[in-house]
Amino acid sequence: MGGQTETLVAVAPARESSDQHYVTAAIPLEALQTTLTTRSRASQHVAPSVPRLQKATVVLQLSGVNLCSSAVSGCVIVSLPTMAADLSLPESLAFWPSSVTSLGTAAALLLAGSVADAFGARAVELVGCFTIAAFMLGASGATTGYQLVAMRAIQGVGAALHLSSSVALVTQSFPKGKGRNIAFACLGLSQPLGFSFGLVIGGVLVDAAGWRVGWYLFGGITLFLSFLGLWALPHDPENLVFQERLVRAKTKIDWVGALLASAFMAILCYLLAMLSSDVNVIRNTDTIVLLCFSVLMLPVFVGWMYRQQRLGRPALIPNSLWKNAPFSAICGITALSFAAVNAMELFSSLFFQEIQHLSALQSSLRILPSLAVGILVGITSGFFVDRIRALWLVSVSAALTAGSPLLMALIQPSWPYWTGAFQAQLLCPINANILFTVGLIIISDVFTEDMQALAGAVFNTSSQFGTALGYAVLQIISTLVTRNHSWMEETHALLEGYRASFWALFSFMMTCVVISALGLRKAGKVGLKQE
8 A cells, every 4th residue: 555565454333324435544563562452453343331310410510510611602792892891891802702712622623533533532531621621710800801812722622632532432421322312412413502591691790790701610520520420531442551542542643633623723713813803904914824824734634634645644635535425514514503502692692782782681582492492402402403404403403593684684683582583582592502412413423433533633623613704704794784884873783794794694594494405315324323
């Protein structure tokens, strides 16, 4: 293979679907590495034997950390004006407390997934959880805007470690079938549920006790869950010693590919965050240089993946995977859907506060229906996902969610909440909660059992990139349209900007419908029990 000798080519087990492809990795014929290969293959065919109580605790711990991390992000959204005034946050950093966490997470996810697959998902998960807890509690005592932004960025890196390892821990604990589907559904439910819960609780706490209380609350819960994970999380089934893990990290991880992908995502998300705060930064020399650099890095990454596959070496995301239509479709739909649902939460809150002049508490209460629907869809999706074709689940839910920004684009500020805005909140979370279950199943099935942390990283990279993209694009649209209507009274100009953003979100969701129709048309039911 590629003129190399003395290599053993490990090929992923064959799959029935014609859309799925082999993943190869060249492994030198050394005794220690042969042992690793044998253990890895054996572990893929041994059904997990985790006690039922421990399984439930694993799902509780993983979902709880998701919920708390997302809840703090929701608190940030609803308390931005108060927080900015309290910390004298410069205008250039106005949106950074909300966007910098996604930047840190998106930049570190793929590298974190590779590290988790090599060193063990349990260890990486625990490091991520304690990091999240520590910097949540640290941020609660921030005295300047710069401190807050820095701690939110490191919290994002901790979230990357947690999100990537969560999928691997679920697949270690549950065999394929309904149990794993429900566990994925709980992981998925916890993120939008936590975000919506944070919006509501944040609105209550900001008015009653200040913005810092929410950080203390969710930071403390995360710290407790981190200690709970020390008992509950399953150990690596391969039971490798540290020396063996080092060898596996050296031979299995595509370090160059991971670093290229992380640098590309970091630069791109940074540019999106900068543009979201001030669109005029695109004219700056340093911004143009970074933009050109990020554009060049993408073909370099693709070329490196081609080289790795040609030489039979580990490739972070082999180019052949993008020929898998369901995989590519789910990545694209996830990015757009999460861009839409998170931006909808933000702009709905701004609409209620800036246009209808409601308090943070009143605004949060109006988002409660989204929270309730998110819980319902998230809980039930794990039970029916293996009974309905993925095409119908994703396309129909995307069409329903498209109705949410459409209604918000059409309503008048004088209309009562129950006419338009209420229905918009009901429709908002449907697609994202379905995607968490369907998307995780499809993407995890593409990767082998010993690469599930990377699978989780790929899915969450799509969602985090979509979130950063949504915030940036929608804030740019809103700002430009508002400026073009500066001749109007301030509230009316803001309304025109928000309406333009809602129309853009409607186009995002309709694009998801089209992509699902094209990419998932051959996909059948997912999450079926493994015989």
